[in-house]
Amino acid sequence: MVKLMRFLRPYRYMVVMTMVFVLLQSIANLYLPTLMSDIVNEGIVKENTGYIWKIGGLMLLVSAVGAVLSVAASYLSSRAASGFGKMLRSSVFTHIERFSLQEFDKLGTASLITRTTNDITQVQQVLNMMLRMMVMAPMMCIGGIVMALSKDAHLSLVIIVAVPILALAIFGIGSKGIPYFKAMQTKIDKLNLVLREYLTGIRVVRAFNRTEHEQERFNRANEDVTATAIKANQIMAGMMPVMMLMMNVTQIAIIWFGGLRISTGHMQVGDLMAFLQYAMQILFSLMMASMMFSMVPRASASAMRIHEVLATDPVIHDSEKAGTKESSERGQVTFDKVTFRYPGAEKPALSSISFTAKPGQVTAIIGGTGSGKSTLVSLIPRFYDVESGSIRIGNTDVRDMSQSALRSRIGFVPQKALLFTGTIADNIRYGKEDATDEEVVHAAQVAQAAEFIADMKDGVHTVLAQGGSNLSGGQKQRLSIARALVRKPDVYVFDDSFSALDFKTDAKLRAALKNETENATVIIVAQRVNTVMDADQIIVLEEGEIAGTGTHRELLETCAVYREIVKSQLTEEEIA
Incomplete structure (x- = not known):
């Protein structure tokens, strides 16, 4: 005492x-x-x-x-x-x-x-x-x-x-x-x-x-x-x-x-x-x-x-040389031989991961359950630090940036949609505290949430129950996406954020995102092939390692793991 x-x-x-x-x-x-x-x-x-x-x-x-x-x-x-x-x-x-x-x-x-x-x-x-x-x-x-x-x-x-x-x-x-x-x-x-x-x-x-x-x-x-x-x-x-x-x-x-x-x-x-x-x-x-x-x-x-x-001192902290310096490639995300293991684990969750996600492009990450998809994207905002290798935004290692500066440049949509008690507008403004009403409405429209919000009695001023329990899973996901969109970051990370959406809403949302995120780097983690097949670059993970990299067509020819995933989800006519 x-x-x-x-x-x-x-x-x-x-x-x-x-x-x-x-x-x-x-x-x-x-x-x-x-x-x-x-x-x-x-x-x-x-x-x-x-x-x-x-x-x-x-x-x-x-x-x-x-x-x-x-x-x-x-x-x-x-x-x-x-x-x-x-x-x-x-x-x-x-x-x-x-x-x-x-x-x-x-x-x-x-x-x-x-x-x-x-x-x-x-x-x-x-x-x-x-x-x-x-x-x-x-x-x-x-x-x-x-x-x-x-x-x-x-x-x-x-x-x-x-x-x-x-x-x-x-x-x-x-x-x-x-x-x-x-x-x-x-x-x-x-x-x-x-x-x-x-x-x-x-x-x-x-x-x-x-x-x-x-x-x-x-x-x-x-x-x-x-x-x-x-x-x-x-x-x-x-x-x-x-x-x-x-x-x-x-x-x-x-x-x-x-x-x-x-x-x-x-x-x-x-x-x-x-x-x-x-x-x-x-x-x-x-x-x-x-x-x-x-x-x-x-x-x-x-x-x-x-x-x-x-x-208890946090394992992750700002280094003495942490700053907010930016390069010309502000949103480019580079993984350079990244290896990561959870504390106490015998086997690394990720091993020697290397790829570059460029601004103006969509980089998709796909793989089986437990392949390390969510772990990979959680390293970008430094929820965990890498064991070896480096992750850079632009030319700056994320460990050389302050955590506040790093995360202010990232719009992160988690795998599990989490909403807070308050109005819909409050939850969207969680991404940008000073967002105007017009910005809130625009983010909701891009996220395909405007329609169900309009059907509510108080619109964006509707009060949500604890955890957003008075919304469906798809509605919560769309509000989580709107929360990330309203801050207009350099890097968007969608961690399996379209899983609760029907195929029609998924397609409309991805089409709207193209215009909204044309100057930003977009990284999408997904289980469904339909969500990733139009991406500029697809990273295929298997047991924490990259099994293939390329476009949808390229991977169908060169990556057995990707072909297996595609065949399990699409018919022969859809593949052709």
């Missing part, structure tokens, strides 16, 4: 004032039993009514000041802890934004969500408590012992015996509970993963009638978290009875031996009453420490998980 305390620096004045107020509140609380002792010894025993009123009024004043200080300390500690949580969440989110896909694969999306929400909340709550307790608990304990000694040193032997026994009991119980609190956060990750998979895959779950299976998965994960939480809290629940037992035994011992001291004239009644309150304050301070002791382990586990995120 200490490593995260740097996020508390902007609130250091609030922290200091909280500690000052808590210190003054503790002094006020420690002063009250002494005043009560004086009332009994000097006022009640000696029947001095004026003195009772005088000291009683002072007690009310001290209590009022203590209450005001307590409220002020609680307010400032809450402000500081909330500010800490806000800054930490913002920092974690900003850091996650810099992650490459490799870091997401390593840490897991569900875990990152838990760390950004639940874990930070855990740390924030404990910090709020610590800002007050870390001053109050030791102050009340040490101050109580000093004041008790001042009242009667001999009777303090009872406290000297009780405190170590209670401290050992707290430590013993707490040390057994710590492992369970640490395990809880990992199990919450698993629960979030199951819940996230169910919510995002709800259509598949219901289509295959697997609702009961998912219910069982969730119940198992839920019961696992619950069982761990119950076990941890059962252990920690033993702390309160032990403390109450020790407090009651201590009270009885103080009253017993204090009564003997009074009967022999070594102690006054008021001093015994004050001594009893100081003993309770000491034991209550230990109780406050035990509450922190039960919460800190879980917060420490959460803090370690948060720190792990912040300490």
